[in-house]
Amino acid sequence: xxxxxxxxxxxLLLFIGVSSAIAYGSLWALRQGSFYKPSFxxxxxxxxxxxxxxxxxxxGLTTLNTQVIDSVLGTQGxxxxxxxxxxxxxxxxxxxxxxxxxxxxxxxxxxxxLDYDVxxxxxxxxxxxxLPYGSEGYVQAYYDSFSDDSAWxxxxxxxxxxxxxxxxxxxxxYPSLVSLIEPNKRNRFDAYGNYSxxxxxxxxxxxxxxxxxxxxxxxxxxxxxxxxxxxxDITLLVYIPPHKTLAVSTGFTSFSVINHSDLxxxxxxxxxxxxxxxx
Amino acid sequence: MLFNSLDFAVFLPLVFILYWFVFKxxxxxxxxxxxxxxxxxxxxxxxxxxxxxxxSTLVDYAVARGLxxxxxxxxxxxxxxxxxxxxxxxxxxxxxxxxxxxxxxDAWGRLGVSLSAQTLSIILPxxxxxxxxxxxxxxxxxxxxQLKPTTSMIQxxxxxxxxxQLVAGPIERAKQxxxxxxxxxxxxxxxxxGGVSLIIWGLFKKMVVxxxxxxxxNQLFAGSGGYSSAELFLGAVLFAxxxxxDFSGYSDIAIGVARLFGFRLMTNFAFPYFSRDIxxxxxxxxxSLSTWFRDYVYIPLGGSRGSKWLQIRNVLVVFIVSGFWHxxxxxxxxxxxxxxxxxxPLLLQQKNRQYIQETRIQLYQLPRILYTFVVVCFAWxxxxxxxxxxxxxxxxxxxxxxxxxxxxxxxxxxxxxxSAITVFSILVLLFYEYRAVQNNQREVILTPYEAVFIAILLxxxxxxxxPADFIxxxx
Numbered sequence: 001x002x003x004x005x006x007x008x009x010x011x012l013l014l015f016i017g018v019s020s021a022i023a024y025g026s027l028w029a030l031r032q033g034s035f036y037k038p039s040f041x042x043x044x045x046x047x048x049x050x051x052x053x054x055x056x057x058x059x060g061l062t063t064l065n066t067q068v069i070d071s072v073l074g075t076q077g078x079x080x081x082x083x084x085x086x087x088x089x090x091x092x093x094x095x096x097x098x099x100x101x102x103x104x105x106x107x108x109x110x111x112x113x114l115d116y117d118v119x120x121x122x123x124x125x126x127x128x129x130x131l132p133y134g135s136e137g138y139v140q141a142y143y144d145s146f147s148d149d150s151a152w153x154x155x156x157x158x159x160x161x162x163x164x165x166x167x168x169x170x171x172x173x174y175p176s177l178v179s180l181i182e183p184n185k186r187n188r189f190d191a192y193g194n195y196s197x198x199x200x201x202x203x204x205x206x207x208x209x210x211x212x213x214x215x216x217x218x219x220x221x222x223x224x225x226x227x228x229x230x231x232x233d234i235t236l237l238v239y240i241p242p243h244k245t246l247a248v249s250t251g252f253t254s255f256s257v258i259n260h261s262d263l264x265x266x267x268x269x270x271x272x273x274x275x276x277x278x279x
Numbered sequence: 280m281l282f283n284s285l286d287f288a289v290f291l292p293l294v295f296i297l298y299w300f301v302f303k304x305x306x307x308x309x310x311x312x313x314x315x316x317x318x319x320x321x322x323x324x325x326x327x328x329x330x331x332x333x334x335s336t337l338v339d340y341a342v343a344r345g346l347x348x349x350x351x352x353x354x355x356x357x358x359x360x361x362x363x364x365x366x367x368x369x370x371x372x373x374x375x376x377x378x379x380x381x382x383x384x385d386a387w388g389r390l391g392v393s394l395s396a397q398t399l400s401i402i403l404p405x406x407x408x409x410x411x412x413x414x415x416x417x418x419x420x421x422x423x424x425q426l427k428p429t430t431s432m433i434q435x436x437x438x439x440x441x442x443x444q445l446v447a448g449p450i451e452r453a454k455q456x457x458x459x460x461x462x463x464x465x466x467x468x469x470x471x472x473g474g475v476s477l478i479i480w481g482l483f484k485k486m487v488v489x490x491x492x493x494x495x496x497n498q499l500f501a502g503s504g505g506y507s508s509a510e511l512f513l514g515a516v517l518f519a520x521x522x523x524x525d526f527s528g529y530s531d532i533a534i535g536v537a538r539l540f541g542f543r544l545m546t547n548f549a550f551p552y553f554s555r556d557i558x559x560x561x562x563x564x565x566x567s568l569s570t571w572f573r574d575y576v577y578i579p580l581g582g583s584r585g586s587k588w589l590q591i592r593n594v595l596v597v598f599i600v601s602g603f604w605h606x607x608x609x610x611x612x613x614x615x616x617x618x619x620x621x622x623x624p625l626l627l628q629q630k631n632r633q634y635i636q637e638t639r640i641q642l643y644q645l646p647r648i649l650y651t652f653v654v655v656c657f658a659w660x661x662x663x664x665x666x667x668x669x670x671x672x673x674x675x676x677x678x679x680x681x682x683x684x685x686x687x688x689x690x691x692x693x694x695x696x697x698s699a700i701t702v703f704s705i706l707v708l709l710f711y712e713y714r715a716v717q718n719n720q721r722e723v724i725l726t727p728y729e730a731v732f733i734a735i736l737l738x739x740x741x742x743x744x745x746p747a748d749f750i751x752x753x754x
Contacts, residue, residue, distance in 0.1 A: 001299065003468035008475060011727050015734045022739065149285075150744075166738040173739050174696055 016162070023161035026176035027132045033179025035187050036129040037082050037093070042100055044184065044191070045078060052106035053097060054193075055090040055225075056081035056239075060110030062275050063241040063260075065194045079193030084125040086115045087221040088142070092130060094228055095138040107229055110239040112274070113248055113261070117218045123151045128168040134158040196278035197271035205267035210247040215240075217253070226255065244273040280323035282532045283486055283746060290320070295539055299466060306463050310437050313540065317442035321406070324446075328404035331369060336439045338365045339414040343421040343428035343435075355422060362418040366411040373403055378607030406446030408604060412571055414439055417453035419575060426454050434460040443536040447529045447751045449547040449567035456542070464541040474538025476725045480711075481531030482741075483733045485749070488708050489524030490742035491701040492517040497747075498687060502669045507682035511673055515656040518663045520705055523552065525750045526565070531722070546721045550712045552655075553640055555647040557621040558631035560655060568604070572597050587627065594626060595619045605662070610670060614661040621654055638719050700740050707736065 034040040052075065054064045060081030070077055080093050090111055097104075123146040130139045134157055143155040150167070157164030165172050178185050189195045229236040240248050240259045248261035264276065271277040280287050294316045302308040322329050342362040349355045387394045417438075420426035429435050438457045444450075499506055499514030506514070527548035534544045547567050554560035561569050573582075580593045595616070602615020625631040640648065657674065664670035688698040711723045725733060 001466050001468065004466070004471045007468070007472050007727065011475070011730050011734075014727075015731045018731065019735055019738050022735070162738055166741070167743045169739050169741070169743070170693065170696060 019162040019166070020160070022173075023165035026165050026173050027134075027161055029176040029180045030132040030172065033176075033183040033185065035175045035179045035185055037080055037189070037193065038096055038130050038133055039179075040186060040189075040193070041078075041080065041097065041102070044186075045102075047076065048102045050078050050102065050104040051075035052077040052108055053104045054079040054081055054108045054110055054239075055093055056108075056110030057085050057090075057112045057115070058083035059112055059241045059274055060108075060239070061189065061193075061195050062197050062271075062277075064108065064110055064239065065196070066192045067190070067194060070192075077192075079189070081110060081193070082126055082129065083188075083195075085127070086118070086121060086124045087111050087219050087225065088121045089124045089127050091221045091224050091228065092127070092139065092142045094225060095142075096130065096133065096136075098228075098232060099136060099138060103232075105233070105235060106237060107225075107234045108237045108239050109225065110241055113213070113215065113240060113243065113246065115219060116215045116222060119218050119220070121219060121221055122146060123148060123154075126171075128154060128164065128171055131157055131161075131164050131168070131172060134161075134164070197275050199277045199279050200271060201268060203268065207244060207265055207267055210243070210245055210262055213246045213248050215248060215250050217250075242269070242276055244270045246273075280320045281749070282529065282536075283482060286323065290316075291536065291539075298540055307433065309464060310431075310433050310460055313442070314433060314437040314440060317437065317440040317445060320442035321440065321445060324405050325402075328402075328407075331373075331404055331407065332410060332440055332445075333436075335366060335369065335411060335414050336436045338362060339418050339439075340429075340432060340435050342418050344430075346418075346421050347428055359418060359422045362415065366415050370407055370411050373407055375607045409448045409450055410439055410445060412450050412568075413453075416450070416571065416575065417457070420453055426457075429457055429461070431461070441537070441542070443533040443540075443542075444544055447526070447533070447749060448565075449530055449533065449545050450571055451544060451567065452571075455545060459542050466541065470541070470543075471539050473724070474535040476730050477531045477535030477538070477722060479730050479733050479737070480723050480725060481528040481533075481535060483704075483737050484524040484528030484531065484708065486528075486741035486743075486746065487524075487700075487704045487736055489521045489528060490747050491697055491704060491740070492521035492524065493742075493747040494697050495687065495701070496521050496663070500663050500665075500669075500673070502665065502672070504672075504676075506676070506687060507684045508677050508680050509683040509685055510687050511677045512656075513685070513688075515660050515663075515673075515677070517701070518659050519552070519652070519656045520708070521747075522659065522662070522750055523548070524708070525747070529749050529751065534722075549721055550716050552652055552709075553648060553712065553716050554651050555634050555640070555644050556625055556630070556651055557618065557654070558625045559634045560651060561618070561622070562635070568601065572601050576600060583626065590626060591623060594623055598622065609667050610661045610664055613667060613670075614658055617658045617661065621658075639717055704736070704740060707733075 030036065031039050032043065034044040054060050054066060054077065056064075058081070061079065061083055064079060064081075066077040066079045069075065080097060082089060082093070085093075090109065094107065123143075127142075128150075130142070131154060133139050134143070134154070140155065140158055143151050145151075153163050153167045165176075175187065226236055228234075236255050238250075238253075238255060238257045240250070240257065240261045242264040243261045244267060246261060248259060250257050250259065264270070269276050269279050280290060294312065298309055298312055302312055318329055318332075321332065339362055342358045345358045346355055349358060384394045417426070417428075417435075421428045429438075434457065437460055438451075438453065441451075441456070496514055496518045499511060500518070530547035534547070537544045545567055547565060549563040549566065551560050551563035554563055577593055577597045580596060581589050582593060583590050598615040598619035599612055600615070602611040602613070602618075605611040605614075622631065660673055660677075661667070661670045664673060687694065689695050711725075711729075715721075715723045
């Protein structure tokens with residue numbers, strides 16, 4: 001038994017040592033690059049003060065083009081939206097923005113309209129992108145606040161990074177190699193954080209029917225975002241992006257809402273029901 | 280419980296510690312622990328079907344005890360019949376009931392007679408095809424007086440439910456495995472180290488090779504069309520590696536885990552894609568099943584004795600039954616039949632045993648190896664496709680040579696990445712297997728540094744987020 005334990009111990013220690021070194025290196029490389037938004041914000045965005053920021057999911061990423069807005073209004077903004085994320089991730093991104101020592105007087109929230117009334121939020125599909133900053137208290141607390149397997153893995157990756165880097169190897173390990181070779185490479189967003197979906201049709205298709213949907217803003221992370229904005233003297237502005245099949249109403253709210261859900265009247269401008277295209 | 284799950288990563292060390300440190304000097308307690316662990320392992324999936332294992336165990340234990348006492352041939356046949364009916368009845372009901380009903384209705388429908396029949400919503404209990412064959416072999420061997428039945432219920436129950444090989448084999452013969460439960464266990468470090476090495480290698484085959492292949496195979500076999508001949512051909516090749524990595528990976532882990540508890544299980548795969556003809560392929564692929572059919576179906580039918588026609592019949596029966604064992608679908612039957620057609624010419628020319636002694640391969644044999652691999656891949660198309668019509672359509676598309684584009688492998692950055700991982704992992708697999716073949720080994724043996732290397736590949740190339748189920752669980 002002693003020989004067995006010695007052998008297995010050696011193999012295990014060597015394996016954990018090498019894997020952990022690779023995983024630490026991988027997270028370090030991601031922090032040095034701009035592949036995902038969290039490290040892009042830290043590494044490539046020189047300015048520390050913005051007139052506004054855009055937080056959101058893929059709808060915010062593709063609808064509000066900060067370069068266009070700035071060219072019209074003469075402002076300086078940045079789009080911090082990330083695809084396949086929920087309000088919880090947007091709250092984390094706001095914490096990350098503030099934690100990076102940056103500031104803004106206005107936060108435009110352009111989350112998915114389906115997310116505002118989720119009462120039992122779960123970890124979003126792309127929250128692993130904050131893992132390179134897992135040692136930050138707010139990131140650790142965020143992962144700890146969820147109970148599914150992915151959250152457990154991310155939460156324990158702070159002291160055992162091969163867990164998270166291994167589990168999300170396609171999403172973290174290989175992009176870290178890209179970041180090593182090309183630190184300025186960004187994953188589907190431009191230097192202002194914007195991205196456009198491709199135009200799939202050139203045919204005009206007038207939209208004749210939209211179903212009604214009323215938002216209640218029941219998601220607990222919406223309240224957290226409101227509170228964080230209030231504490232940091234940031235004005236929160238909810239932007240409801242154009243939708244192909246839904247006309248959204250919000251009733252009376254204590255915060256400002258720009259509702260563009262039924263603004264576009266032609267299907268030509270849509271990539272799918274939720275997203276506008278590059279037109 | 281799955282071998283590639285966190286649950287198992289906790290379960291295995293726990294059972295190992297109890298087994299070797301708490302119950303070390305107490306054989307019956309070690310067997311009892313293995314029995315409880317095996318039932319927990321199975322119940323983790325669905326505790327309701329545990330009753331089937333217990334039922335099968337009780338029936339065959341009682342039948343075997345009865346066979347010892349029974350002297351009259353008629354009574355012995357009756358007892359054997361009870362075992363066959365109970366085991367094959369369970370298998371038939373859970374696995375084949377709906378298939379027979381559908382086929383019956385379909386056959387009458389083709390004759391213009393419309394029948395309506397009720398099919399049932401039946402869940403296939405995991406591992407039923409494996410443990411029923413295992414218990415059957417026990418009863419048949421006792422009936423043939425080739426094996427003395429055990430008097431220990433615990434040992435027999437543990438033999439039937441032994442968790443490393445319970446749900447996907449190897450299908451162990453009682454003659455080989457049962458006596459090991461009666462033998463006091465002595466920990467052998469070298470043996471256990473070999474087991475750990477096999478576990479690592481098996482996990483690599485499953486989680487790196489098979490699960491990365493699955494990403495492309497699932498797209499290409501979805502039946503949506505629109506893929507080029509080259510893409511579909513590569514889809515069949517990738518499925519060959521997927522099913523091999525998946526199933527042989529499971530067997531390697533099972534054998535490795537059993538070694539940690541001092542048990543020796545039979546080799547189930549011996550590098551089948553280095554076979555030089557179909558006969559050799561079947562001596563290297565799913566060995567525990569092919570030898571089971573050889574001993575309990577082929578030889579009782581007459582084997583290779585008798586006239587040519589009898590030989591042909593026996594081969595056809597064995598291959599078709601073997602195909603049918605895999606699943607209640609005509610695709611498996613055709614798959615079995617195809618292999619029979621590929622095997623028969625070798626048998627009739629008496630060339631089916633030409634590579635038995637010659638295990639090392641020579642460079643000039645490469646075309647034969649490639650030919651065997653390609654025909655095996657074509658047969659896999661039937662095995663993998665959801666229906667015969669989809670399999671035919673896919674083969675037609677492959678053979679039409681309509682286009683050689685490989686877009687599915689590079690249409691997105693993720694596809695490019697996964698293509699690279701898949702190709703690299705297959706090359707690693709072939710490298711280690713080629714080395715083992717040339718060294719006359721029956722399994723891949725890794726040095727400590729190689730084990731670390733493979734484990735690192737497992738971490739950074741394995742599929743964790745949406746792993747594919749073990750394919751053979753559905754059989």
